[in-house]
């Protein structure tokens with residue numbers, strides 16, 4: 229079951245140094261939000277704040293009717309948050325089966341469902357985590373988050389470093405997941421075109437604050453905003469100033 233996620237006037241950062249300053253956002257149950265912006269504006273910091281992994285100075289974070297901001301990270305995870313981390317963080321000495329088994333919690337998604345979603349992963353189920361390609365690791369990272377049966381899925385740059393054919397696989401999987409379970413999701417992504425295609429709403433961050441929020445479809449048409457706030461050129465590619473991923 230999906231739940232709404234709200235962040236109100238959040239100020240957070242690393243130790244005493246605030247990165248996010250008074251940020252607010254609300255994602256309705258079953259909806260998806262793309263979080264966009266140039267390098268270093270605070271996108272990953274927002275995900276880490278929601279998970280309780282960095283210092284929160286003020287503000288509130290609410291999942292359904294549960295206040296999270298005073299809860300320890302493991303309690304937040306148990307309350308229904310799951311992260312697909314940028315570095316994937318697969319357990320290297322466990323097999324694919326074992327990586328899924330250690331994360332499994334009761335609910336709609338099991339290892340069988342993950343293998344249906346990603347047939348190549350099924351063929352690798354007895355391989356160790358460090359014997360997988362980058363694409364297979366990303367499939368496993370997504371599968372591992374899903375088998376926790378979360379209310380909210382937090383995705384940190386899931387397409388980074390993947391070959392186009394694997395990007396297509398992950399995009400299709402995310403669409404299938406949303407169709408099947410209507411998960412609430414937050415997608416941090418530099419591939420703005422893809423992010424806007426597969427989400428309902430979008431938010432642009434700049435210097436730790438939200439500078440635009442609205443429908444993803446509407447933002448896809450606003451080349452002026454994409455240029456000025458994210459640094460995309462007329463073709464949709466990110467300019468050098470815009471990102472470290474300009475060559476991808």
Ligand SMILES: Nc1ncnc2c1ncn2[C@@H]1O[C@H](COP(=O)(O)OP(=O)(O)OP(=O)(O)O)[C@@H](O)[C@H]1O
Nearest residue numbers: 242247265266267268269270271272273274418472
């Ligand atoms: N562990 C850390 N300690 C101190 N400052 C950090 C730490 N991690 C990130 N920062 C700083 O916080 C700011 C926001 O970083 P964050 O990783 O959230 O940006 P981002 O928008 O996700 O960037 P990118 O698109 O490059 O991943 C940056 O100025 C960064 O240098």
